Amino acid sequence: MAKNGKIAIPGTAIFLAGGYLTAAIVLPVLLPVVACAAALTACALVLTRRAHPRLVRVLQAVALWLGAGFAGAWMLGAHPLAGLAWALTALFLLPLPIIPWLYARTHALPPPTLEDGGP
């Protein structure tokens, strides 16, 4: 993972930095994708230190939440009450207790075992 990080970290960083500047200036429709990818990539830096399968699953769940939350907000843009309810519920209230709990569950995980899909 550390070896991969030597290439993956600068490669992803360039892609996201360039992606943000491009999206912000000429393709704003891509901004939610860049925002979602940037936040997830920042969270995934933890995998350079401890790449446990359970942690990967947690990050996949975060990706699913962000994708669904952003897509829902986009689709409900023209619906006043439903839009507000979605933004508050899906993007704020629902994940409020869950993400910290997921962090606590995966904090200082032991090395992955064969059962976990580790070496």
Next chain:
Amino acid sequence: MIVLVTILLAAAALAWWGARRGRTEAEFFVAGRRAGGWLVGIAGTAAAVSAFTFVGGPALFAAAGAGSLWIVLSAPLTGALQCWAVGEPIVALARRHGVLTVPELLGTRFGSAAVRGAAAIVVLVGCIATLAVQARAAAVLGERLLSVPGPAAALVTMLATAAYATSGGMRVSLPTEAAQGSLMAAAAVLLAVAAVAAAGGPMAILSTLERARPELLGPFGTVPPARAWAWWMLFCLGTCAQPHYLQKFLFLRDAAALRQLPAVLTLALAATLTVWLGLGLAGAALVVDGRLSLAKPDDLTPQLMLLVGPWAVVVTGVAVLAALMSTAASLLNLAAAAVTRDLPAALGFLPLRLAWARGVTAGSALAATAVALISERAVALLGIAGWGFFTAALLPALLVALAWPSATPPAVVAAVATGGAVDLGLEAIRATLPPGLEPGLAGAAVGVLVLVGVSFLTRRQTPGKGQEPWEMSWTFTG
């Protein structure tokens, strides 16, 4: 006036208590490194939440509707994000090398005095600017909420904070910030409930707004969606680059304390943010009904609290001053550390003695207050600019370089300088920028490109066995 006198008396008591405690550098700068997750989490939230949450946020909601919420919608993620991305490596490096400041941590990671110096300059400039915002906000809000002369409110707030921050450093400021954070969270929930009740309850508010101002209730309100996404990204990723946030990781007694930190941070932040939504919704509905009339958006909170009752005005005033003081205490300590430890070390000198740190703490408070009393920029805009500057200058170094073994010291210095310069340059022409181009994010993006590019233009020697990446030497190629 009673509130100001009470604050001065409490500050004097804290200063007396602190004079016997913050006697070593570890006590003064990192609170003895004995704190647990609960204390650090609540204090961290208090330092993070400024008067903008109580005044600027609701005003922005009344003007831009739910679109303003994209500034805070990342709150469920930011606690875990901070720990995953920067908190865990910072705690590990701090424990291993005994570092006391964020610039020192970066300098140690890259074995470079230049990196430490560049980070210290950014911290010093950003802290003094943000301190001036806090003092300015104290003047404006003291006048509006507590009916005291603005300069008196600013002076009392900053001097009271400087008193205990000078005598005991973070050893006193940390528990004080935790108490202020608890008070702010309780006040925020109370004020939000009272404001919504004064406007007729949630159903009446929503019904009024749906009928008269439906555009406020859509997920983006009246904010262009591109700007809303950019706000979300800026205030999500930006949490990994704010020195007064990251400083708190240096206070933890061990890595195990990180386990509950995101839960505490998120809970405290969510409680405090209820005021943004509650006052924003209630205020917008009351403006539509004609029960509130605003000369300018920032009048919303004071006018709404007058409608709720005199007790609400006082509670808001106290909560706002608590928010200002908790943020200011951390910033004062960071500025003192930059001047007395990081900049001398970057120039090849020994750190200055603790007495100098106390002097710089008091001097920074006075300088910021003086700047604030002649500044006329809006509190809300200044708050966002301070956040953006730290994000632009420090995010590439803290998020990318800290995790990337091949990042080189000259690249980090170049990224810090470029990111900060791009942010300040774009802030000057903000009105002409596309809605999705936030100066802080643009500065960070350019900084990342510079970091990677310059790192590839410089060559690092292969580390020896047992040598850490940050202990490697580096040379320029060509």
